[in-house]
Amino acid sequence: MxxxxxxxxxxxxxxxxxxxxxxxxxxxxxxxxxxxxxxxxxxxxxxxxxxxxxxxxxxxxxxxxxxxxxxxxxxxxxxxxxxxxxxxxxxxxxxxxxxxxxxxxxxxxxxxxxxxxxxxxxxxxxxxxxxxxxxxxxxxxxxxxxxxxxxxxxxxxxxxxxxxxxxxxxxxxxxxxxxxxxxxxxISIASRLKVALPAYTIAAAMATASLVGHQRGAGAMAITVLVSGAVGVFLATELTVLLGDSITKPVRGMRAQVDRVQEGDYAARTPVLRSDELGVLAHEINAMSRGLAEREEIRNAFGTYMDKSVVELILSGQFPPEGVEVTASMLFCDVRGFTSYAEGASAPQVIAALNEMFSAIVPIVERHGGHVDKFLGDGLLAVFGTPDEFLDHADKAVAAACEIALADTLGSVGLTVGVGVNTGQVVAGPLGGAGRLNFSVIGDAVNVAARVEAATRQTGDAVLITDATRLMLSKAYELDSRGEIELKGKAEPLQLFAPKLLVRDAPG
Structure with missing residues (x-):
């Protein structure tokens, strides 16, 4: 009030x-x-x-x-x-x-x-x-x-x-x-009790003695003050100890728990020893710790199935549900001749080969600042520039493509990969329905990246990039033009370029 x-x-x-x-x-x-x-x-x-x-x-x-x-x-x-x-x-x-x-x-x-x-x-x-x-x-x-x-x-x-x-x-x-x-x-709570309680008890004792007493003179006043002070200090000391133990100790315990939680110890708990406000607070802090532990478990589980940067974005709740239009670079990677290989291999061998390839490719993508948007059978789509925004996404995508092409990802089974890179406008955001969502990118620029990868089979190159990507490069790459090539689903042919794969490109 x-x-x-x-x-x-x-x-x-x-x-x-x-x-x-x-x-x-x-x-x-x-x-x-x-x-x-x-x-x-x-x-x-x-x-x-x-x-x-x-x-x-x-x-x-x-x-x-x-x-x-x-x-x-x-x-x-x-x-x-x-x-x-x-x-x-x-x-x-x-x-x-x-x-x-x-x-x-x-x-x-x-x-x-x-x-x-x-x-x-x-x-x-x-x-x-x-x-x-x-x-x-x-x-x-x-x-x-x-x-x-x-x-x-x-x-x-x-x-x-x-x-x-x-x-x-x-x-x-x-x-x-x-x-x-x-x-x-x-002033701390303990200090407040030590200072405030004597003020109240001594003042109350002196006022009471003055009102009910009948003595007069300076001596009587001095005696009243001294006796009231002694009684007030005694009562205040006892109350301070009792209240200090019942208030400050639980608060210190809860603060210690919060410090442990901040350090990542989500198993920290405070014993709930009472049912008053402090007991309710301790119970709620314990509930918060359990919630953070569950959130961390979800984060770890998500991290197994999707990129960590996407996990952080989803859990933060900061990405607009309607999505955003951004300029990004897409990398599409696919295994050449994998269908023929799969026909002659057992299912465990096929899975092992794919896992071997992805175990080599995914770290390369992440090292260059991209994230794997989705796995598509024997291929994958990686995105650079969203949700983590950076201006040199084209450079990073091309560097990652060159490193993937040079990596001996499937040398044990004699297969190679083709990589296509394209840059353009896409819509990035959560896609799905009925309670199931996935962060992804959609747009013509994504489809073009897949078509460019398919064109590597025509040109015999390990990596092809579009002119849109070339124009966004801030670093000097040796590029060989492959001229204008017709791509499936595109009315006009696109000019494609092949980076020279002489050395591995370091992460930029």
Missing amino acids: RLRLVRWVFRRFAHQYWLIHALAEGIFSAQVAIVTVCLAALYFRPGWADLLDVVVVAVALTIVPITFVALCSRGPIGRFLQWRSNPDATEAETVALWHELVGLTWSTFRSYSLFINLSAVIPAVAVAALLWHIGWPGFAAMLLATAVPSYYATVVTYTIGELLTVPVIEEIADRLPPTFEIGDHG
Whole structure:
């Protein structure tokens, strides 16, 4: 409820938010000052006029320094508003602003909390000592007593400051990059418990003793403060140990599990020892670890049947389902005379021969940046330039084709391969239906690559490339023109070229 109210105030008064910050902390601190003066009056029984004078002075001395400190937040809030109005802000600027706002409350209180307390407490106590005529013993006792509400007010105003910065940080967090250094900007949970619990227990003990006690004078006030402090510290210490064990230890355990998962240990688990929010969180983190383990199993299984880059693309969910039109280079490879060989060989021999060939060809394709789109019996189609985009896809495809032709892939059975390469526009994307999809490329450029490979049987070349591929080459290849050759399914003949296979082409 409080956070919803803070978000509404931020949306309504964003440009005056630093002033809201000052008002919220100033009003609370003024309330603490009024209660403190009234409790002190129980020990010295001043007149109503003197009591009112001290209340006014204490409130003024409290509000002025807090307002000054709140003004310090005007700069960061102003930088936030500038960033907010700039949709082109860089990731570095966004991360820097996030760090500044996350650490704003801690840095402000670390720098100014002592100044606020000293500038407000000492003058207010001095005025009370003068107006109430309580002398130096009364001054010392009141100074000791006001340390408790000052401590309490510091803890609560710190919490208020953090609460008020939440909607600002939320808006920045929406534009943070996926990965960035989070840093360390505040107080740990264990430290918060150690600091906050004594503030509440000591303040509560002292207020109770002051209200129900009937003693008067500086001595009674000093005794009340010391006894209340001892009782409050004892209770706070016990609560800190108990709450620290029940909160911080499970959090540290879950953080250790997350660290192990980030390192790839998906079997890491956190024992679920309770049914509260921390227990639910531990259970959900365990479920996340199981989900990541299953995802890794799927990734490994996919990697057995399709190219790893395609697996990453499918699992990322980033490729548009309608596909994209791209310029790519297609490599079509086929075994010459394989049909005749298969007729005279057993089925295991045929499978072994194909696996031997593909075991040699696939690494060559991947080494040059391509991926195998599909296996077609005794051939395969490889694609360069999608889904991994690079400008020199034609060079890489030709280099891979030459290396495949030079590789002794099926020398053991006396067979050779023919390779055709073509470059052109294709549509790349997930194809299929009824819940079964496969990433592939379609288009006339794919069909042409297959026809070019078939033309190697006419020309006797191991590798042929089209003029479209030749024009996309950025490296110098020795090419022999084979003139214009008619291809099946094409109305016009295409000019083809044969690279000279003198040496193996290194991956480019």
